[in-house]
Structures are given as C-alpha cells and as structure tokens.
Amino acid sequence: SSELTQDPAVSVALGQTVRITCQGDSLRSYYASWYQQKPGQAPVLVIYGKNNRPSGIPDRFSGSSSGNTASLTITGAQAEDEADYYCNSRDSSGNRPFGGGTKLTVL
Amino acid sequence: QVQLQQWGAGLLKPSETLSLTCAVYGGSFSGYYWSWIRQPPGKGLEWIGEINHSGSTNYNPSLKSRVTISVDTSKNQFSLKLSSVTAADTAVYYCARNGLERRGYYYYYYMDVWGKGTTVTVSS
Numbered sequence: 001s002s003e004l005t006q007d008p009a010v011s012v013a014l015g016q017t018v019r020i021t022c023q024g025d026s027l028r029s030y031y032a033s034w035y036q037q038k039p040g041q042a043p044v045l046v047i048y049g050k051n052n053r054p055s056g057i058p059d060r061f062s063g064s065s066s067g068n069t070a071s072l073t074i075t076g077a078q079a080e081d082e083a084d085y086y087c088n089s090r091d092s093s094g095n096r097p098f099g100g101g102t103k104l105t106v107l
Numbered sequence: 108q109v110q111l112q113q114w115g116a117g118l119l120k121p122s123e124t125l126s127l128t129c130a131v132y133g134g135s136f137s138g139y140y141w142s143w144i145r146q147p148p149g150k151g152l153e154w155i156g157e158i159n160h161s162g163s164t165n166y167n168p169s170l171k172s173r174v175t176i177s178v179d180t181s182k183n184q185f186s187l188k189l190s191s192v193t194a195a196d197t198a199v200y201y202c203a204r205n206g207l208e209r210r211g212y213y214y215y216y217y218m219d220v221w222g223k224g225t226t227v228t229v230s231s
Contacts, residue, residue, distance in 0.1 A: 033217035035152075042201055042221040043152065049208065049215035086152050090216045094165035096142065096205075101151040 004032075004087055004099035011105040012077045020072045022087030022099045032070035032087045034063060037101075043086065047072055074104075082106040109134035111222035113202045115187075119229045125189040129202030129222055136160055136183040140205035142218060143176060143187045145198040153198075157205055158185050192229045199224040 004024040012018035022032055031050060035043035045054050047063035060075045070089075074081055087099040115127030129141070137160040145153050156166035158176045166174050175188040189196060204220040 031213065031215055033215075035218070037152075042224050043218075044221075045217055045219045048206070048217035048219075049210065050213075052208075052215065054219060084151075088152075088154070088218065093168075095167060096154040096157065096165075096216070096218075097167075098144075098152040098154060 004089060004097055006085075006087060006099035006102045008100065009103045009105070011107055012074070013107050014079065015076055017073065017075045018077055018104065020074075020085050020102045020104065022070045022072075022089075023068055024089065024097075024099075025068055026089045026091040026097075027065060027068050027070050029092065030090045031065060032063070032089045034061075034070075034072045035086045035088065036081075037084045037086065046085075077104075077106050079106050109204065109220045111202050111204065111220055113200075113222040113225050115200075115225055115227070117226055117228060119192050119227065121193050121229060121231055122191055123229075125192050125196065125200075125227055125229075126186065127200055127202075127225055127227075128184055128186045131183040131185075131204070136180065139207070140165075141178075141185045142203045142205050144201045144203060144218075145196075146201070146224075147195075147198040155187065155189075155200075194229050197227065197229050199226050201225075 033048040037043040051063045110132045113129040140157045140159045142157040143155040158164045173190045178185045202222040203218040206217045206219040208215040
C-alpha cells in the first residue's frame, strides 16, 4: 500500500518540542519529505531525505525515520510554526502519495 | 532562482476538461520531473502525476483514466488535462518541481519549488 497516515492534529506549548509522525509501508524503502503549509499559501519543503533542510529553513526543524515511520521534530516551537504539515514519499510504482496532514497548534 | 508560473481556466462546468499550464523560469528544465498536486477546499494535498522532459509520466492510479500530463520543452512548460470534471475536482491546483538526490544506496525524493496555485471551481 502506498498510503501515508498522519495524526490529524497536534498541539505544543510555545518553546517546547513536538514530533509529527507519518506511517506507511513505502517508508521502509523511501525517505519521507515534509511540507509546511500556512493558510492561503503553497506548501513549503522543510525536510527531505535522512535529515536535510533546504536553505532558509530554521535548524529547529529536523527529521528522522525508523521502520515504517517518519518523524518531523520541531525543537523549540515558535508561533510562526503553527501550520499544516504534510509528509510525502515515493512508492515502488513511482507514485508520490501525501499523508493526510497534521494541523499543528502552538499554544 | 527557479520560479513556476501557472495558469488556466478557473471555472468549469461538469463534464468539461480542466486545462492548466506551468512555465518554468530561471533554471534547468530537462534535469527534473515535474508534478501536479491538488488540494480540495479544507482538505489535504493529493498528488496527481508527474512528467519529465522526455515525456515519461507517472499518474495517481485513482485519477489515471482522466489525466494527461504533457510537456513542451521548447517553452519549458508542462501541462495538465483532467477530463470529465465534476464538483469533486474543485480544488487549488499546484505545479511543483521534483527534486532528486542520490546519497549512497538511497535516493532522496522531494518537491522543492512550487507554483502559487490556481483555483479551479466546477459548477453548473
């Protein structure tokens, strides 16, 4: 199956650490990429590969993977991190499914 | 700096064909795959399909029967056609560049440049 599963919503206190997870069989073979999307805006790539950040992404964003689960960790969450987060991967057929998304609330 | 500019009809009637185009400015076109993604109102992202400069495609199995993605390398553009649209196809449609890096035995796949999105509404 190429489905990716995410928790619909997660909350974190300002300045604390939060982990957003993504589960799927394809993650045993392919790394996930993670996207941040704020209301009315296009998604932005924040993490890809084993733990790679594009230029301009703060180092409080990190990624990890184990078995069929990929994780996005925000260490010291800021108010501006409140957004929807989506994982994406590739499967053996060349498809590129997205997870259902996680709405992150910073309290 | 690579930029994607997309355009197309924003209002369609049921059974019509959706047609969108994405132009690539400021970077290599031939070295990448290029994707279309959509997002219905209030819902998550859905990958539609991808194409490379030589016209090789991959499509989401759930949309494959209605989707055609094509490329015009002379203009550094790629296009999406979705036939027989219904209200369920109402969404913001994005184009994106598929990045690819090889690290040892592994390949890293990602979408690193996105268009601003085009809102498509299907209504009678």
